[in-house]
Amino acid sequence: MNYKRLESIAKAMTDASSFSCTKRCHHYSFVIYKKRILAVGLNKQKTHPTNLKNRKISTRTGEDFSEFKHICSEFSAITKLKKLTNIDTKKCVLINLRYDRNKKIALAKPCMSCQSLLNTYTFKKVLWTNNTGVYCE
Numbered sequence: 001m002n003y004k005r006l007e008s009i010a011k012a013m014t015d016a017s018s019f020s021c022t023k024r025c026h027h028y029s030f031v032i033y034k035k036r037i038l039a040v041g042l043n044k045q046k047t048h049p050t051n052l053k054n055r056k057i058s059t060r061t062g063e064d065f066s067e068f069k070h071i072c073s074e075f076s077a078i079t080k081l082k083k084l085t086n087i088d089t090k091k092c093v094l095i096n097l098r099y100d101r102n103k104k105i106a107l108a109k110p111c112m113s114c115q116s117l118l119n120t121y122t123f124k125k126v127l128w129t130n131n132t133g134v135y136c137e
Helices: 003-013 073-084 112-121
Strands: 026-033 036-042 093-099 125-129
Touching: 003 026, 003 036, 003 093, 026 073, 036 073, 073 093, 073 112
Parallel strands: 093 125
Antiparallel strands: 026 036, 026 093
């Protein structure tokens, strides 16, 4: 997979006005099937009834973010995928990118809530960026 292409798409989706003080960072999730992008999800400050059932807990600090009402990019990408196609997620790859306020690549490891969601849908592979821009599995 051409990761630079995904990074350029994510940067193109983010304009200067969306890097405001209200949003700390931007997460993007790409669902890839046979080198084709099927769905792109991004974190939003809205909510979804299904997503309200999942507690948001940071994998790094263990901090509980349940009081914040937002949709994670992984959840957004999976719901878009399920609306658009019936391709099994076991044949797809999910790639997470995260840009901080300075438009630098940052750690994009899924939170505990999203990890349980990803275990439910069982992707072929799940990749995310670390703080240096290297893709981890």
